[in-house]
Amino acid sequence: MTSQQPPDAPWVCIAQAVDGEPGERGERGVQGMIGKQGEVGPEGPRGERGEPGLRWAGNYQSGRRYEVGDVVGADGGAYVAIASTEQTPLGGAGWNTLAKGGETGPRGPKGDTGATGGLLIAVEYLVVAGGGGGGGSDASVGGGGGAGGFRTNIGGDLLTLSGASSYTVTVGAGGTASQSLAGSSGTNSVFDTITSAGGGGGGLNATTAAAIAGGSGGGGGGAGGTGAAGDTPDVTPDQGTAGGDCAIATSPIRRAGGGGGGATSAGSSGVVDTGGGNGGAGTASSISGSSVTYAGGGGGGYGYFSGATVFSGGSGGSGGGGRGAGNGLTAVEGTANTGGGGGGGAREDLTLRAGAAGGSGIVIVRYVGDQRAVGGTVTSNGGYTIHTFTSSGTFVVS
Numbered sequence: 001m002t003s004q005q006p007p008d009a010p011w012v013c014i015a016q017a018v019d020g021e022p023g024e025r026g027e028r029g030v031q032g033m034i035g036k037q038g039e040v041g042p043e044g045p046r047g048e049r050g051e052p053g054l055r056w057a058g059n060y061q062s063g064r065r066y067e068v069g070d071v072v073g074a075d076g077g078a079y080v081a082i083a084s085t086e087q088t089p090l091g092g093a094g095w096n097t098l099a100k101g102g103e104t105g106p107r108g109p110k111g112d113t114g115a116t117g118g119l120l121i122a123v124e125y126l127v128v129a130g131g132g133g134g135g136g137s138d139a140s141v142g143g144g145g146g147a148g149g150f151r152t153n154i155g156g157d158l159l160t161l162s163g164a165s166s167y168t169v170t171v172g173a174g175g176t177a178s179q180s181l182a183g184s185s186g187t188n189s190v191f192d193t194i195t196s197a198g199g200g201g202g203g204l205n206a207t208t209a210a211a212i213a214g215g216s217g218g219g220g221g222g223a224g225g226t227g228a229a230g231d232t233p234d235v236t237p238d239q240g241t242a243g244g245d246c247a248i249a250t251s252p253i254r255r256a257g258g259g260g261g262g263a264t265s266a267g268s269s270g271v272v273d274t275g276g277g278n279g280g281a282g283t284a285s286s287i288s289g290s291s292v293t294y295a296g297g298g299g300g301g302y303g304y305f306s307g308a309t310v311f312s313g314g315s316g317g318s319g320g321g322g323r324g325a326g327n328g329l330t331a332v333e334g335t336a337n338t339g340g341g342g343g344g345g346a347r348e349d350l351t352l353r354a355g356a357a358g359g360s361g362i363v364i365v366r367y368v369g370d371q372r373a374v375g376g377t378v379t380s381n382g383g384y385t386i387h388t389f390t391s392s393g394t395f396v397v398s
Contacts, residue, residue, distance in 0.1 A: 129361045133341075199214045261341075
């Protein structure tokens, strides 16, 4: 009997066991719990400094110094400075090419033909406004109507107009007249930027029916009546002149109306026991191909009461001005398409003679060479094409 365990004595091995074949792999066990995160490791060493970057410096400018890394544009390409340099990147030292300009692309298709544009045209003009009507005769005497404003560039700078364009032409009407009122002013004539003012109406008295300012001013009428200003509004050169004053006397009563202003000279003042004031002279122009005088003032009337010696009304100014009433004669209208002022009216004892209307204006345009526009009545003379407007219309340049 022993208390020892094999293989110690007194045990004797009588048979040795041999290992068997490995058994099959068992199933995967359940995943264990995740362990705690480890501590952050120490900071690594600092890396080496990188190469300098590129800097856009705009298009190349001659005379400017560029430093390493500056990038410029030139001739459609991009170039970087590799050394400090003031030379051009197009073959100069200190540059490398980043991008070269591309080749010129193929020519594009031909575009549609545009509309034909009009050529400029240089013109001369005459613009005359309507003349003013003569003042009435109600218990008094009327002043002559002022001529319509007269404006022209003959002998001055030509007016340049655009081709393929239209220009409105306005021909002013003459002012009206009556027996008991001051004459009314004529209306303006207009071509492009040029406006001639209508002539002022002749006066009937000094207050409620006074003479009116205009291209040329109306003549004064009645007791204390003075002539009105011309060249209103003011332009350069002047488009007209002032009207003359009315003269009066008593025992017996006599009154001599002032003449209306004309383009060249002012209307004359009336003179008692002589006659009404003459209308101012107009101005001649050959723009139409022959010399014609325009814008004469209307003559002032001559009135009286019983017992006075009879005298005549003033003559109309050259250029279509109408005669004033007096010595048994009625006032005469301004001539149409001259801008002449109408004659002033007059009371001859018990006979009342009304003032007369002013004449209408006119617009004439001419240019050198063959016809290039339409509008108005077209004629030619001396190498010019001439367009005459006796009424309002349109000047159309081709």
